[in-house]
Amino acid sequence: MKLLVTGGAGFIGSAVVRLAMRRGHEVVNLDALTYAACLENVAEVSDNPRYAFEHADIRDRLALDRIFETHQPDAVMHLAAESHVDRSIDGPGDFIETNITGTYNMLEASRSYWTSRGRFSEFHFNRRSLRFTGRNGHVYRGHAL
């Protein structure tokens, strides 16, 4: 399977990229390389012919359409986000543009890609919620699209 992973240079995305590669999938890693990115986390797969990196921003719809057209993925894991909540107090604009508009762009680009191939019935949207307990016993909750 060919996976398009957004935010694949981030904390969770890079782990997804490494795991998917280990399991024999093809992976396209789409990331804008913000302050939160660390390409070293995917260094072990960067030379693999099953891996491609696209330096792109999910706020750029035209870039997304090009990437879908070029790589023709079978599935998308959308993990690109402004995730450092403390930063939203000083600069909420980036959060709105990436997490809301960027996610909308990803959904629209995905829908357009699958619809244009007459495969709209294969377009499924899953949202995952995460819950885990920290060492201090505190329960954390989060969401990933």
Ligand SMILES: NC(=O)c1ccc[n+]([C@@H]2O[C@H](COP(=O)([O-])OP(=O)(O)OC[C@H]3O[C@@H](n4cnc5c(N)ncnc54)[C@H](O)[C@@H]3O)[C@@H](O)[C@H]2O)c1
């Ligand atoms: N880390 C956690 O424990 C946790 C827990 C629950 C949910 N989540 C969710 O999982 C997702 C990923 O979290 P993370 O911890 O890996 O985040 P992260 O901040 O480590 O990584 C985010 C990645 O997205 C990229 N990015 C940011 N804006 C972008 C844009 N406009 N276009 C393209 N790429 C962009 C960054 O460069 C970075 O590589 C987020 O939605 C987060 O809320 C994370």
